[in-house]
Amino acid sequence: MKAHLSRRYLFSASHRLHSDAMSVDENRSTYGKCNNPYGHGHNYRLEVTVSGPVDASTGMVCNLVDLDGFVEREVLSRYDLENLNTLKEFAENVPTTENLCVEIFEILQRGFPHAHLEKVRLEETMMNSFEYAGSAEPRK
Amino acid sequence: MVYLTRKAEFSASHYYHNPVFSAEENRRIFGRCNNPNGHGHNYTLEVTVKGAVDARSGFVVDLKQLKEIMTREVLDAMDHRFLNKEVPEFLTQIPTTENIAIAVWQRLAPKLQKAQLHRVRVYETPDLFVDFYGEP
Ligand SMILES: [Zn+2]
Numbered sequence: 001m002k003a004h005l006s007r008r009y010l011f012s013a014s015h016r017l018h019s020d021a022m023s024v025d026e027n028r029s030t031y032g033k034c035n036n037p038y039g040h041g042h043n044y045r046l047e048v049t050v051s052g053p054v055d056a057s058t059g060m061v062c063n064l065v066d067l068d069g070f071v072e073r074e075v076l077s078r079y080d081l082e083n084l085n086t087l088k089e090f091a092e093n094v095p096t097t098e099n100l101c102v103e104i105f106e107i108l109q110r111g112f113p114h115a116h117l118e119k120v121r122l123e124e125t126m127m128n129s130f131e132y133a134g135s136a137e138p139r140k
Numbered sequence: 141m142v143y144l145t146r147k148a149e150f151s152a153s154h155y156y157h158n159p160v161f162s163a164e165e166n167r168r169i170f171g172r173c174n175n176p177n178g179h180g181h182n183y184t185l186e187v188t189v190k191g192a193v194d195a196r197s198g199f200v201v202d203l204k205q206l207k208e209i210m211t212r213e214v215l216d217a218m219d220h221r222f223l224n225k226e227v228p229e230f231l232t233q234i235p236t237t238e239n240i241a242i243a244v245w246q247r248l249a250p251k252l253q254k255a256q257l258h259r260v261r262v263y264e265t266p267d268l269f270v271d272f273y274g275e276p
Contacts, residue, residue, distance in 0.1 A: 001272070002275040003241060003242065003270050003272045004271040004272070005237075005270050006268070006269050006270070006271070007267060008268070054236075054242065057161075058158065058170075058234065059233060059235070059236035060236055061238055064268070
């Protein structure tokens with residue numbers, strides 16, 4: 001039988017929303033306070049959902065040790081306590097939480113072999129959250 | 141179609157062990173969860189049902205009935221229990237969050253009349269949960 005497993009993680013990072021394609025005024029009006037030159041930070045809450053058949057011998061969709069290990073190695077150690085603007089994936093791409101959510105989804109989709117990736121959900125604050133499921137619609 | 145979700149909490153202990161595996165394999169696969177004396181969690185259960193709104197009552201489901209079914213079928217069986225030893229499903233299956241969600245579904249689905257079960261979500265901790273939609 002197929003089940004969905006979701007795991008939540010925490011990391012903190014800083015960013016500045018600024019696009020070189022926009023004028024100073026346009027950056028200001030588009031990004032508001034998020035355009036402040038020295039940046040600012042968030043405690044991001046990451047929720048990763050994977051799915052698959054529940055293995056009859058382990059009772060698991062995938063071993064949490066594998067999922068936690070992958071996320072720790074490929075996502076948290078990359079983003080936790082970093083300035084997102086200094087990373088190569090955000091050299092051209094504004095480090096909005098939309099773009100970060102898509103980036104994390106793609107890291108998992110490329111590299112995590114133990115279960116099917118359903119969805120990545122990223123909370124920037126308690127008020128804002130973003131979900132990405134690749135070409136699919138996030139399941140409710 | 142309207143969706144309605146009812147929550148409940150229960151506390152239970154469990155451990156993970158497959159008698160087919162060697163002692164060493166059990167430890168490697170299940171880690172600290174393999175401790176035979178068990179450990180416990182406060183589980184949160186979310187049951188979502190769906191259906192048309194009844195024109196007379198204005199309900200998708202009688203919440204009082206849903207609550208009674210959840211109490212009778214799930215909480216009375218699992219709350220304050222050692223799942224491996226006291227809940228029939230887990231005499232033969234490992235009481236992982238996945239299998240708990242499936243067991244809850246199988247206990248509730250045949251008891252619901254008008255509303256249809258949409259999703260069973262079981263939180264083992266606030267940072268780990270499983271959704272089961274009744275998919276084979
Ligand atoms: Zn446990």
